[in-house]
Amino acid sequence: MITIERITSASETALGDINTLLLQLRRDPSEPLGTADDLAAITGDKNVAFIVAKDGQRIVGMATLYAATKFGKKTGFVEDVVVDGTYRGQGLGQRIMETLIDEAKKMGMSQLYLTSGPDRVAAHRLYEKLGFATKETDVFRLKL
Ligand SMILES: CC(C)(COP(=O)(O)OP(=O)(O)OC[C@H]1O[C@@H](n2cnc3c(N)ncnc32)[C@H](O)[C@@H]1OP(=O)(O)O)[C@@H](O)C(=O)NCCC(=O)NCCS
Helix, strand or coil, X not given: CEEEEEXXXXXXXXXXXXXXXXXXXXXXXXXXXXXXXXXXXXXXXXXXXXXXXXXXXXXEEEEEEEEEEECXXXXXXXXXXXXXXXXXXXXXXXXXXXXXXXXXHHCCCCEEECCCCCCCHHHHHHHHHCCCCCCCCCCCCCCC
């Protein structure tokens, strides 16, 4: 049985699963993978919700929610949404995102943002099904 949960601690084994997923998500395979310190920081931060799908002990899907307190509102930023290739099309991505949205409500957020490349058709259908709508804006990045 595959379970969906927010995890607040994780092992080195989990880190291997997470990095396997990141390689299926990222366009640039030379980007550094996650470290044990990253994992401890993400799982230990009360302003971050790390949602995973687990098949037994193995993490087969994930999404991360980062909370930002702004003037008058709390906003969430969704990152690193991915399901392992062999587990896609079974509803896991949707279950992960529904759990993430529930957590966002519990954490007092009034809106969620995410960005997604135009060619990520499956992800776009998923987000639209959940009620996300595109917002006209330009995304700027400064690489440091
Ligand atoms: C996007 C992703 C997480 C979806 O995960 P998934 O577990 O396969 O999705 P689900 O089975 O929960 O599908 C939920 C909905 O998403 C949409 N969807 C999923 N796969 C799709 C596909 N191949 N084509 C079109 N729509 C698709 C559908 O609306 C589907 O609902 P439906 O089954 O009622 O039609 C997965 O395809 C993935 O990891 N892709 C690579 C990484 C990626 O692009 N991440 C998003 C970065 S922004």
